[in-house]
Amino acid sequence: MIEQELAAKQAIKELVFRYCRAIDRRDFEVLATLYAEDSLDEHGDLFSGSGEDFVKWVPSILATMHATSHQVMNHLIALDPDNPDYAEGEVYIQAYHLMDGEGGERIHLIGGGRYLDKYTRRAGCWQFSHRKIVGDYELVLPVHKSGSLSLVDGQQRGQDPSMEFFRLI
Numbered sequence: 429m430i431e432q433e434l435a436a437k438q439a440i441k442e443l444v445f446r447y448c449r450a451i452d453r454r455d456f457e458v459l460a461t462l463y464a465e466d467s468l469d470e471h472g473d474l475f476s477g478s479g480e481d482f483v484k485w486v487p488s489i490l491a492t493m494h495a496t497s498h499q500v501m502n503h504l505i506a507l508d509p510d511n512p513d514y515a516e517g518e519v520y521i522q523a524y525h526l527m528d529g530e531g532g533e534r535i536h537l538i539g540g541g542r543y544l545d546k547y548t549r550r551a552g553c554w555q556f557s558h559r560k561i562v563g564d565y566e567l568v569l570p571v572h573k574s575g576s577l578s579l580v581d582g583q584q585r586g587q588d589p590s591m592e593f594f595r596l597i
């Protein structure tokens with residue numbers, strides 16, 4: 429029983445990791461596989477709708493950003509003892525965005541918050557059934573001209589060195 433619980437929790441953590449990677453690498457084909465057919469996504473004031481519509485919408489918002497980097501930290505997962513195909517999780521996140529500010533200047537936007545998730549297992553795979561983002565803080569900083577940031581080089585799907593480097597991921 430413990431082995432099954434640990435396996436389920438690890439699979440859910442990997443679901444969240446794949447979400448971050450898909451967003452940061454602009455891999456919308458993978459992103460679409462992470463949401464259950466009848467899922468919901470609530471991304472604050474930016475978006476609220478089905479998981480399918482979120483996957484269709486997110487390229488437009490990411491197109492306004494030069495780079496993103498999502499990191500997940502604390503991840504509390506509760507498995508439903510009465511339904512082995514349902515779980516809930518709270519994931520602490522910090523998301524970095526390199527983008528243009530309102531005046532056209534380049535800025536760093538760093539947001540911290542939590543994903544409130546409901547997960548479902550279908551055909552043996554864990555997916556998001558409902559994802560809600562809660563923002564806890566936001567930090568906006570100017571980009572100094574003397575600084576360099578190579579993060580932009582790895583963002584677009586097919587151009588990221590990891591796409592050719594890995595065989596298994």
